[in-house]
Amino acid sequence: MREETNDKVKSTISILKDLISFSIIGGESNLSIARYITGILKENDIEYYEVRDTAENKMSIHCRIGPEVDGGIILSGHMDVVPIDAQPWTKPGFSLTQIGDKLYGRGTSDMKGFLACCLAIIPHFKRTVLKKPIYLAFSYDEEVGCLATSELLQSVKSKYKEKPRFAIIGEPTSMQTVNAEKGAAFFKTTVFSSAAHSSEVRKSVSAIEEATYLVQWLLAKMDGFIEQRNFDERFKPPHTTLHIGTIKGGSSVNIVADKCEFEWDVRNVPSDAVEDILGSFEAFCKKRIDQKQEEFPDFNINTSAQFSIVPGLDTSKNSEIVKLVNSFSGNTSINAVSFASEAGYFSQSGFETVVCGPGSMEQGHRADEYIEVGQLRSCIVFLEKIADWSKTDNKVKKNYEKV
Numbered sequence: 001m002r003e004e005t006n007d008k009v010k011s012t013i014s015i016l017k018d019l020i021s022f023s024i025i026g027g028e029s030n031l032s033i034a035r036y037i038t039g040i041l042k043e044n045d046i047e048y049y050e051v052r053d054t055a056e057n058k059m060s061i062h063c064r065i066g067p068e069v070d071g072g073i074i075l076s077g078h079m080d081v082v083p084i085d086a087q088p089w090t091k092p093g094f095s096l097t098q099i100g101d102k103l104y105g106r107g108t109s110d111m112k113g114f115l116a117c118c119l120a121i122i123p124h125f126k127r128t129v130l131k132k133p134i135y136l137a138f139s140y141d142e143e144v145g146c147l148a149t150s151e152l153l154q155s156v157k158s159k160y161k162e163k164p165r166f167a168i169i170g171e172p173t174s175m176q177t178v179n180a181e182k183g184a185a186f187f188k189t190t191v192f193s194s195a196a197h198s199s200e201v202r203k204s205v206s207a208i209e210e211a212t213y214l215v216q217w218l219l220a221k222m223d224g225f226i227e228q229r230n231f232d233e234r235f236k237p238p239h240t241t242l243h244i245g246t247i248k249g250g251s252s253v254n255i256v257a258d259k260c261e262f263e264w265d266v267r268n269v270p271s272d273a274v275e276d277i278l279g280s281f282e283a284f285c286k287k288r289i290d291q292k293q294e295e296f297p298d299f300n301i302n303t304s305a306q307f308s309i310v311p312g313l314d315t316s317k318n319s320e321i322v323k324l325v326n327s328f329s330g331n332t333s334i335n336a337v338s339f340a341s342e343a344g345y346f347s348q349s350g351f352e353t354v355v356c357g358p359g360s361m362e363q364g365h366r367a368d369e370y371i372e373v374g375q376l377r378s379c380i381v382f383l384e385k386i387a388d389w390s391k392t393d394n395k396v397k398k399n400y401e402k403v
């Protein structure tokens with residue numbers, strides 16, 4: 001058994017080497033890496049589905065291994081990575097470098113290590129007489145706002161007659177079970193006004209000045225969460241955060257600015273709805289517009305969502321998936337993380353979902369990102385346990401046979 005596991009780890013590293021060489025950043029066409037993956041599925045005689053974007057230059061992939069019965073597990077990950085530009089890399093970003101137990105390259109932890117494990121274990125899944133199905137669901141454009149997740153999930157729900165019950169998202173958690181994530185939402189607010197000479201400052205509204213009031217409102221909103229101790233202690237920090245990432249405005253020191261825009265994000269704990277925060281911000285903006293627009297007709301404020309709102313994750317610690325995943329990994333802890341992933345979408349779609357994968361977010365998105373071979377080995381053992389679980393009889397089926 002151990003030798004067999006070693007072989008699987010070797011084949012994982014060889015697949016990971018190939019996956020790292022596809023330098024596909026979130027937002028770019030991912031057809032080359034997707035075709036590499038479908039090549040492996042074809043070699044293993046697995047029927048799969050492609051979910052294309054409207055421009056036909058990106059695609060998600062999903063497939064089922066095992067019987068057409070309810071109660072299976074979806075293993076999911078994304079194929080895109082974040083850029084390496086402007087980071088002090090000392091190793092090549094897009095070719096795998098092994099030094100001792102560490103494998104370096106962009107995406108080793110986040111999250112091609114998990115994809116490589118899933119692809120390397122396929123022959124084992126195929127050899128096993130699975131009684132519950134195992135699905136693979138791989139997306140693109142996760143790193144730029146989970147743009148493909150909803151369509152991938154729609155396709156998963158429509159292509160199979162049976163209903164998968166569980167989902168494991170293999171983001172790097174050092175193989176620990178994560179049942180809760182903050183949500184995330186990204187906005188751009190633009191203040192419009194009309195330009196004037198700076199000596200005539202009250203003849204127009206400075207878009208920059210107005211933007212500072214709006215920024216102050218957002219920061220005060222976060223302070224309010226802290227003052228009211230609106231805390232969910234599972235997270236660090238334990239409250240919803242609001243953050244201003246960029247601000248741009250004005251054209252010259254002696255011109256009243258006619259435009260100012262800023263980008264901001266919300267990372268919300270499950271009990272705070274992004275929609276409520278946005279709603280009260282919009283109400284404040286409307287008040288400002290109403291106060292000024294009569295005298296200054298060009299004055300306006302517009303806020304738009306940059307991507308769709310990424311839902312948080314809040315799977316009960318008593319749910320079946322938490323018990324199962326802990327039994328597969330041998331870990332007992334249940335964790336919360338402050339980053340958002342595709343897990344919230346899977347949960348919203350009705351699957352019991354947790355995040356659990358090899359590698360660590362301490363390395364993800366950083367220079368000289370790496371994964372330890374030991375993490376890949378733990379993930380392979382984890383996937384072998386999933387195959388063992390799938391071999392066992394399905395209670396639903398037994399009851400059905402009795403009838």
Ligand SMILES: [Zn+2]
Pocket residue numbers: 078110111142171
């Ligand atoms: Zn990721």
